[in-house]
Amino acid sequence: MIRVESMSEPIGALLGVVAETMGMSGDGLRLLLGSIGMLLLALSFHRHGQKGSVQAAAAGWILLGLFVYLRSEYYVKIDDPLLILMTAMALPGGILLAMMEIRDARNEVSDESLVWFRGMVAWAMIPYHLVYSIPFLNIAVVMLTASSAEWMLEFAGMGQYTLGEVMVELHDGGEVTLSAWGGNMWILTEPLGEGGFFVPMYHADGAPVHIAFILSCSGLQSMIIFVGAIAALRTVSLNRRLRGLFIAVPTIHVLNTFRNAGIVWLSHSYSDWIFMGLNMFDFAHSYAAKAASLFAMFLMAIALFDLLPELHRHIMRFIPPSLWPKKQESVSES
Template identity: 45%
Template sequence: MRLSSGNVMFLAKEVATIAGAIGMVMLAISWHKRHNEGVSRLAQTGWVLVGIYFFNDSMYYFELGDIVLTIMTALALPIAVALVIAEARSLTSRDRAALNWARGCVAYAGGPYLLVAHIPWLSVLAIWFVASQVAMFLSFTGTIDIKLGETMVNTDAGQVSWSEWDGNKWFMTDGFGEHPFQTELIMADGGAIGINFVLACTALQSMIVFIGAISVLDVDRKRRIRALLFTIPIIHILNLFRNAGLIWMHLSYEGWEYLGLSMFEFGHSYASRVVSLFAMFVMAIAMFELLPELHRHILRLLEAAGLRKKKTKPSS
């Protein structure tokens, strides 16, 4: 266990990230070679490494008091072990297809996100892209006139502006604090709002999950494109509303507190999270209607991993 800057982790973050990246590459290779013999061993190693990567953050989220992410990351390793066991089983062709889909889904959802999260330029561009649209939306609706302020880099040594930061802007090699890149939102007259925009505010994580799950399905390309065009823009628009709403509540109910939480803290940590989870649930239901293969894969995957009892037809 490693204790650094008040954050508890089982492995050094750099080690866990490298392990996760290697694991996702292994899963991607095993997905592309899914029709070949002997790729299950490669996939098994990939599952373990990816499970360790996500599990490594569980204590960090526990320290932050984020119960939802603590549970989700803590379950990553047991689920990975279950998938390793499933890889070794003699499965039906349909169950094997579901397991192959899971390999591609994790590889092509987690891989691109890791890439964005660890290439500073991509992280900052993603932040600017969404934050500028939130500012435009608030200004267009006449709610409030805001603009983007300075982008800061949160290093272990302290904060420094993006323009003055002399670190590697093409790959994260330096030590960073929580939320490495932050763009300040300010009033049009330069007044402070007290809100910074970070990568987590872009909803990239939510979008990439659907991109990974849909793009590796063995279905007609037109159906995949239709599903992506249905989900990604909707998630992006809902996220713009979410961010704009949080800013509006923060400015409209300044000084409001409940159980020691400000309006922004309550909205950000609880209200918007519940709404976001519900929206993701509704989106998943819609996806199951558009792509029933996706639903079948998930159910078969749970059965193959022993997490769901397999239904058997009653004997006559």
């Protein structure tokens, strides 16, 4: 009898059986599929026009779609409806992109925007997973995020706080200090719990805030979207791409620091607030902050479109023409 540890939906259950048969964990198989997908997309982007690039891209889209889709199990557990929807749509989206790749190849058409999208996804996901998989980098980003939020809270006069020791959430439950963790600091060779490496926050008097900072709090996911989108602009000069990155990355870090500090302050100041079963932390973290982040990214994109119109052109290629804004026609009187 094979014990399936994955979620009960058919695709996750099937991959759970495959992982068990291969002697791997479900997370290990998911990461393997995702890594292969990322490499295939990167290869097809840099070898565009060469034999096999389209097939590599099609396979890469499906594997990456599956990789992201399987993450929806976690967001179901934490009841995050926005990310549930986004991750659940990844697999059908990946299949659709693979079909577009094959269609263009059969019609002997080269869609430059689709090629750009290959590079964008590859060079957004590869750096993120390098940071995730190298504990030194992972912890450095978490510490920067926590320290920035602490500084912002104290600078704004929202209280005095201090950070605790870096902790590690273990895969089988429980947590240990980083100094007591026996894992490899250069490459993550064992699965961790959902929190991974995290830094708890305390009040200056030592009382716990009951909030900890993890890699997902860093805003790195938002940064890498812009990093990938800008890096994949093959026809744009390096100087303009660097200027775009200089605008996007520091701005996102500052906005994310405001977000984290705001969540901490609201959670502490309105600890008894309840709305439809949600406490202030859940409401601010899962709804208000995400809505504000999406709006901020929208404004960021508009600002970058002025510097990088090529980016705007590629994005518009993926929007149905029926949704394009209609141009107003001027009528001249004779």
